[in-house]
Amino acid sequence: MVNIEDKYNCCGCTACASICAHDAITMAPDSLGFLYPKANSELCVNCGLCDKVCQFHNNYNRYDNYDSPLAYQFRLSQDEQLKKSQSGGAFFAIADKFIADGGVVYGAAFTDTWRVTHQKANDNITLSALRMSKYVQSDLRGVFRQIKNELKNGVRVLFSGTACQVAGLKAYIPKLLRKNLFCIDIVCHGVPSPKIWEDYLAYLQKTRGSQIVKACFRDKRFGWHGARESFLFENGKEEFRRTSNYLYFSGLSMRESCSNCHYTNLKRVGDITVGDQWGIPKDSPYEDDKGLSLILINSDKGKQLFENIEKKAEGISIKDCMQPQLKQPSKLHPDHQRFIYDYESKGFLYVAKKYGDLGWRYKRKCLIESIKDLIRPLIRR
Ligand SMILES: Cc1cc2nc3c(=O)[nH]c(=O)nc-3n(C[C@H](O)[C@H](O)[C@H](O)COP(=O)(O)OP(=O)(O)OC[C@H]3O[C@@H](n4cnc5c(N)ncnc54)[C@H](O)[C@@H]3O)c2cc1C
Ligand code: SF4
Ligand code: SF4
Ligand code: SF4
Structure with missing residues (x-):
């Protein structure tokens, strides 16, 4: 019966829950909204299929795929x-x-x-x-x-x-x-975390007093390299923001x-x-x-x-x-654990200010990025 003792060993693919004929496994969210299997021992008949189907290990099956693409x-x-x-x-x-x-x-x-x-x-x-x-x-x-x-x-x-x-x-x-x-x-x-995304949108909708009708994580209007989110609100206003640090690039x-x-x-x-x-x-x-x-x-x-x-x-x-x-997996941010602790104990607004785009660090980053945007075309020439 599947039992996740170490979160580093489960990617949340749902294969184990899907294969269980007794519906003994549910995928339950942690505080960041990531799903992990939870088995109900009363429904489980110990068939072992959930453990067998799990491919999140180094010897995963590559089926008939080429050695070199x-x-x-x-x-x-x-x-x-x-x-x-x-x-x-x-x-x-x-x-x-x-x-x-x-x-x-x-x-x-x-x-x-x-x-x-x-x-x-x-x-x-x-x-x-x-x-x-x-x-x-x-x-x-x-x-x-x-x-x-x-x-x-x-x-x-x-x-x-x-x-x-x-x-x-x-x-x-x-x-x-x-x-x-x-x-x-x-x-x-x-x-990145589905729950932080949910909180972020709730924050934007509340503070802007309008519902989001269109969202984009990296808006191509700013170019392929440009990292800008865009949000269109019901009231017709559109907002562009640097892609959130705590959401994507940093690994927080x-x-x-x-x-x-x-x-x-x-x-x-x-x-x-x-x-x-x-x-x-x-x-x-x-x-x-x-x-x-x-x-x-x-x-x-x-x-x-x-x-x-x-x-x-x-x-x-x-x-x-x-x-x-x-070549190799991305690294978690060195403050990842601290980020979770802060989020669980103090909530979204606190982490958004401390690590993300609602505090002075974000404003400083925006300034640096704007300067980079200005000089990028000159460097390309
Ligand atoms: C979380 C994430 C990390 C990425 N990291 C890299 C990277 O490090 N290097 C790199 O070269 N490319 C990365 N990509 C892929 C890249 O950004 C493009 O999505 C990809 O090249 C496809 O672009 P496209 O123009 O062919 O298709 P698009 O039309 O942009 O199609 C997007 C495709 O991505 C899939 N997709 C979108 N979001 C998700 C999601 N959350 N989970 C699963 N599938 C999703 C869609 O199902 C669709 O197949 C990443 C994508 C995601 C979602
Ligand atoms: S890096 Fe991508 S492929 Fe690898 S475990 Fe995370 S989501 Fe899955
Ligand atoms: S099959 Fe493995 S990696 Fe996928 S959800 Fe189940 S335990 Fe996690
Ligand atoms: S061992 Fe079999 S019955 Fe038990 S949870 Fe896994 S798949 Fe379901």
């Missing part, structure tokens, strides 16, 4: 579509074709209350909700079973998520049903297991991996801050998906696309 850089040709993708639009290119060919796609989207959950897309409108990065951990409760049912009914499914989510799904889906399952994993820095509210991630290497679990292709040479035509995708082809199934967009992609060498997240 094939690497490409890719950008959508239409500017209007490119703006709607976080990177170069590789996900949209693959997913759009997959749906056009009769399949369905699962990926991370906002709910009506701005929570991030995995949702299904089967047309243009639902697919657009899966686009753009949401920098909090996506809730997968109920999704693996839903996908299994689709596969049982002969539906072709494309699942897109972090590598640990893909590893969990593939382990949960029985071999006989895997034929119609295609997976994209994203290069992943780590997932990152899930602990991300610092123990087993997938930050080229032993990929998805059929295709997508990420940002940061290593663009200065004289490249892509050095225009519009975004460029990295695509790693990891299996024959990945090749199959890729063939539809291949003409627009350019082969690159693996050494030109290596980034830290393909």
Whole structure:
């Protein structure tokens, strides 16, 4: 029976809860809103399946994937579509074709209350909700079973998520049903806290006296490199903010297991991996801050998906696309434990002022970033 003694050893993929035929496992949130399995010993029959399905370890199953991926850089040709993708639009290119060919796609989207959950897309409108990065951990409760049912009914499914989510799904889906399952994993820095995100939005809505009707973690209007959140309120006002320090880049509210991630290497679990292709040479035509995708082809199934967009992609060498997240896990912020202690004992406003964007540290950072924004175009020339 699954028993999480050390949070560093559970990524919250939900595979164990999904596989338990006795519904003995529920995924329960901790104070930061990260989900962990909780087993009910009265319902458990000790079959051991939940322990067996867990892939969050170094010997995770890579199935038939290649030892070394094939690497490409890719950008959508239409500017209007490119703006709607976080990177170069590789996900949209693959997913759009997959749906056009009769399949369905699962990926991370906002709910009506701005929570991030995995949702299904089967047309243009639902697919657009899966686009753009949401920098909090996506809730997968109920999704693996839903996908299994689709596969049982002969539906072709494309699942897109972090590598640990893909590893969990593939382990949960029985071999006989895997034929119609295609997976994209994203290069992943780590997932921040859903609860801090929830509190942050509640704070913004309360202080602005208006509900949020549109939210974006990294608004492309500020360029691919620009790290700006944007919020549109019901009253018509729009606000742009530096991407919150405690939410994303710093690792303050990152899930602990991300610092123990087993997938930050080229032993990929998805059929295709997508990420940002940061290593663009200065004289490249892509050095225009519009975004460029990295695509790693990891299996024959990945090749199959890729063939539809291949003409627009350019082969690159693996050494030109290596980034830290393909080499080692991100580090938690040295103050991570202190941050949790402060949050649990003093609440959101306190940590937002102390570590984040509501105090003098944020104002100082804004000033430095504004200066950098001013000189960046001069350096590029
Ligand atoms: C938490 C997080 C960390 C990331 N870290 C890196 C990194 O360190 N290096 C790097 O190169 N790229 C990273 N990315 C990926 C990158 O930001 C782009 O999302 C990716 O390149 C896809 O861009 P796109 O233009 O192809 O597609 P887009 O149209 O922008 O599609 C976004 C894709 O990401 C998925 N997604 C969005 N949010 C989540 C989420 N919370 N959980 C699971 N899946 C999600 C969607 O389902 C969709 O498939 C990260 C993404 C996330 C969500
Ligand atoms: S990593 Fe996934 S399968 Fe393993 S214990 Fe955590 S939620 Fe369960
Ligand atoms: S051991 Fe079997 S019955 Fe018990 S929680 Fe795990 S999967 Fe469920
Ligand atoms: S860093 Fe690793 S463990 Fe964390 S969400 Fe990404 S893939 Fe999962």
